[in-house]
Amino acid sequence: MTETDLPPVLAIDGPSGAGKGTVAKAVVRALGWHFLDSGALYRLTGLYCQRQGVAPDDARRAAELAAVLPAEFQVAGEAERILLDGDDVSTELRTETTGALASQVAALQAVRDALLQRQRDFRRCPGLVADGRDMGTVVFPDAPVKVFLTASAEERARRRYNQLKEQGADVSLASLSEEIAERDRRDASRTTAPLKPAPDAEYLDTTGLDIETVIERVLAQVRGRLG
Numbered sequence: 335m336t337e338t339d340l341p342p343v344l345a346i347d348g349p350s351g352a353g354k355g356t357v358a359k360a361v362v363r364a365l366g367w368h369f370l371d372s373g374a375l376y377r378l379t380g381l382y383c384q385r386q387g388v389a390p391d392d393a394r395r396a397a398e399l400a401a402v403l404p405a406e407f408q409v410a411g412e413a414e415r416i417l418l419d420g421d422d423v424s425t426e427l428r429t430e431t432t433g434a435l436a437s438q439v440a441a442l443q444a445v446r447d448a449l450l451q452r453q454r455d456f457r458r459c460p461g462l463v464a465d466g467r468d469m470g471t472v473v474f475p476d477a478p479v480k481v482f483l484t485a486s487a488e489e490r491a492r493r494r495y496n497q498l499k500e501q502g503a504d505v506s507l508a509s510l511s512e513e514i515a516e517r518d519r520r521d522a523s524r525t526t527a528p529l530k531p532a533p534d535a536e537y538l539d540t541t542g543l544d545i546e547t548v549i550e551r552v553l554a555q556v557r558g559r560l561g
Contacts, residue, residue: 338412338473342477342560343464344463345466345469345470345473345474345478345479345532346465347363347466347468347481347529348482348529349490349517349518349521350433350518351491353485353493354483354543356545357552358463361549361556362463364549365460365553367462368457368463371465372453372466372467372473373467374407374416374454376439376445377433377436377437379403380437380438380439381426382399382400382403383396385419387419390439391438391442397445397448400476403452404419430476433513434517437521438520441526443526446527453466453473454473464477467527470532470534471530479555479556481552481555482535482536482537482538485539485541486541487514489542492507
């Protein structure tokens with residue numbers, strides 16, 4: 335199969351809290367495409383390391399676990415369950431603690447190498463919406479549509495705060511702001527696949543925009559590039 339015969343990919347990259355997941359899932363529903371939540375794979379790897387007693391900066395052991403990650407994604411309608419070794423970790427996967435673990439293992443080249451082909455295997459007809467940090471730069475550099483979603487750190491912290499409060503979590507807006515700023519620094523400064531827009535990505539700052547507007551702008555990019 336030549337490159338032009340491959341199913342199309344919409345690569346959505348950006349920092350934590352920019353709305354990538356919400357937008358990606360809405361686009362998936364609109365287009366009927368497949369969905370790759372690459373962040374979930376790194377969160378699963380970080381959580382698996384923790385459960386196996388492996389330090390998140392132990393590159394060799396973390397990569398070994400990533401290569402055999404016993405993960406399963408179950409989707410029924412709009413409901414999604416993520417299993418790790420048979421255990422439903424859908425809720426635990428979205429905690430700030432797991433997010434911090436994911437950011438640490440994601441900085442390891444050996445882990446990224448172990449997960450690269452697994453991510454590319456999600457590319458199937460009629461198309462794929464890939465949500466992550468390096469979808470357009472590393473995993474799918476040939477993606478015909480690339481979008482980089484961002485928002486101010488304050489806006490992203492506020493969104494995450496409201497989301498966690500709705501879930502009944504006891505959180506501090508100040509601590510969330512600090513955690514997001516630290517994650518941004520780590521993701522942008524790492525030598526392995528640093529967080530940055532692809533040269534041919536559409537840059538979209540979602541600060542102050544409602545989610546429906548962002549979704550429509552991303553869909554417009556797809557229609558404009560693919561017809």
